[in-house]
Each structure stands twice: as structure tokens, then as C-alpha cells.
Amino acid sequence: MAKGSLAVIGGGVIGLSVARRAALDGWVVHVHRSDETGSSWVAGGMLAPHSEGWPGEERLLRLGLASLRLWHSGFLDGLPDSVVTARESLVVAVDRADAADLKTVGEWLAAQGHPVEPTTAAREIEPLLAQGIRHGFRAETELAVDNRAMVDALAGHCERLGVRWAPPVAELTDTEADAVVIANGIDAPSLWPGLPIRPVKGEVLRLRWRRGCMPVPQRVIRARVHGRQVYLVPRHDGVVVGATQYEHGRDTAPAVTGVRELLDDACAVMPALGEYEFAECAAGLRPMTPDGLPLVGRLDERTLIAGGHGRNGFLLAPWTAEAILGELNGVPLPEADVVGGAVRVR
Ligand code: GLY
Numbered sequence: 001m002a003k004g005s006l007a008v009i010g011g012g013v014i015g016l017s018v019a020r021r022a023a024l025d026g027w028v029v030h031v032h033r034s035d036e037t038g039s040s041w042v043a044g045g046m047l048a049p050h051s052e053g054w055p056g057e058e059r060l061l062r063l064g065l066a067s068l069r070l071w072h073s074g075f076l077d078g079l080p081d082s083v084v085t086a087r088e089s090l091v092v093a094v095d096r097a098d099a100a101d102l103k104t105v106g107e108w109l110a111a112q113g114h115p116v117e118p119t120t121a122a123r124e125i126e127p128l129l130a131q132g133i134r135h136g137f138r139a140e141t142e143l144a145v146d147n148r149a150m151v152d153a154l155a156g157h158c159e160r161l162g163v164r165w166a167p168p169v170a171e172l173t174d175t176e177a178d179a180v181v182i183a184n185g186i187d188a189p190s191l192w193p194g195l196p197i198r199p200v201k202g203e204v205l206r207l208r209w210r211r212g213c214m215p216v217p218q219r220v221i222r223a224r225v226h227g228r229q230v231y232l233v234p235r236h237d238g239v240v241v242g243a244t245q246y247e248h249g250r251d252t253a254p255a256v257t258g259v260r261e262l263l264d265d266a267c268a269v270m271p272a273l274g275e276y277e278f279a280e281c282a283a284g285l286r287p288m289t290p291d292g293l294p295l296v297g298r299l300d301e302r303t304l305i306a307g308g309h310g311r312n313g314f315l316l317a318p319w320t321a322e323a324i325l326g327e328l329n330g331v332p333l334p335e336a337d338v339v340g341g342a343v344r345v346r
Contacts, residue, residue: 002028005027009032010032011033020163021321021324023161025325033168039285045314048142048144048231052312052315060292061112063316063319065114067320072141083145083153084143084145085236086144086219090219092135092269093136093223094223094225098135098225101224116139119135129270130268130270169191179302179304181303182303182306185285185307192303195305200246200247201247201284201286203259205262206239206241207273208276210276213272218234220232228265230262239266241263254281287307293308295308296319
């Protein structure tokens, strides 16, 4: 049954997830998107609430775990299995201080009711790790997806459901739809001034497997390397290495220092990567909020926001789609509360 018309502004993972969910629910949906690539195109695609967690981020952990459950229970329906590139993460530490950090995270996760099993034999789990790396823990429910394949697959599914494409809008009044969802990442404040969303830059590298190289790891490796963090996310043809994190306006030029640190850290964790082809280097702009929690909910009678997902756009896409559908249908998700006009988890 048709519910009304919905304009989704933004064609990244959040916009497409919302559009697909609304189309499945009977809404007539247009997605307003540009030809430019955004943060969904650069992302590593880790779905990693445990291994990205840190004390103080309890609400983000709960939200991420709720969304990870949706990834495991229906969000991938209608998409090819090949979008999933890993079904586990291994979090490791390089030096003693890194191991102490890992212990802090493990104790925090246990206190939140999500204990992880520490190991001092990380190389027995992942033999490609550098000699000397011993400490780690597994996050067995975490996934990784190929971000670009995922966006393409979501767009294809949207098309099969009748979602239409439209050009970007400069003003919300440029669309006549009954309801509008703002989901255009760092550009959201240009449509709704005052939204507390700012760009946070991250360099990300793509290394491609070559004949004769050691194989691509089968799981996400997340490492602390002398106080810095690096992650290695498998792809069918190589590894995504990420990511730096710093504020530099809208600059998307990969900087030498960031790239060098990522390469050094990646090879310190998995020396065999030194033989891979250096295939690509890019920088994305994460849409970050002051407290790191996304803004998902109603801004006025016609307008909703699905933005500010920071480091967790892919992870939080399913929860965001459900939350927006709840708002559109007048049945907000029970775990949501309203902060500053937009929905947040309790
Ligand atoms: N979620 C990983 C990143 O933002 O770098």
C-alpha cells in the first residue's frame, strides 16, 4: 500500500539503506544524489562495534551492537553474498603499552556485558601476523563488507524496488515530496543550518594481492602499533588499510605523513603486505558530531535527519533505516530518545 512520497537526499550507504527500507514499506521514493563520491566510497567497510569500542562510548557500543544484529538478520537479504569480505575481527597489540590498551578495552567490554576472550597466541589465529605479536582478542560476530560493492548492490536493490534517482537539491523546497530525509553526510548543514556535523579526514589505502604474494587475510585485523591504530580489511583482491583521523576542513588530498604512517603500521603488523601492489590512496571526510553519536530523527513535520555517523556509517546503516522508518510511520524505536531535536540512543 502506498504510504506517500519520500525524498532521500544523499546516495551513500545511509541514504540508500533508508530509501530501500522505505520502498519495502510502500513509500514512493526518490534519492537525490550527485556523481561525486563521498565517504561511503572511501570507507573500509568494517562492522566492528567491539573492536572500535573505547571506554566512554557506551551508547555508541549499544547502538553498534543493535545494528550489527540487523546486519546478521535480514539487512543483507536481496544483496549478493560476495559483498561480505570477512566474518571475524582479530584485535592485536604490538608493544606492551598497546597490550595494556587492549586490556583496557577488554575489561570495558566485559563490564558492558560483552566479554571477549584474550589470547597471547595471536599468531596461531592469524599466521600472517608479524613475529612478536602475541596479545589479542577475537570479535567473532563482527563482519566486513566491500563498501563499493555494497553501495552498488544497495542501489541495484533500490532500483528493483522502484526507487528513482534525482539530481541533488540546493534547498529542501526543491523537492515536493511528503517527507524528506537529509542523508548527505558532511553537506547536511547546508540544507539544515546549525546541524552539528563537521568533516573529519581519514586517509585510506588499497593494497592489491599479486601473484606470488602471501594470501589475503581471512579476517579483519585491527592493531595498536606504538600508540597508533591501524586496520586491515580483506577484499577479494587485496586489503584496505585505514585510517588516519584528523581535522583539516574539506581537504581530501592524501597527505604524505598519513600515508607513510599507515604503510609503516600495516607492514609492522603484517610484513607480507610489503609485496602487494600499492593500488590506491584516498582520503574521506567522516561526518562527525561533537559526541560521536549519530543524529537520526525528526527535525520538523516534514524533515528528518539521518546523519553524523562519524566512523560508523556502514555499521549503523541498518539501525538508521529502521529508526527513520519508525519515525516516518509514527512509531519511534523504543531505544531512541530525543536530544536536540534528533533521535539518540539512551
Ligand atoms: N570506521 C573506521 C574509520 O572511520 O576509519
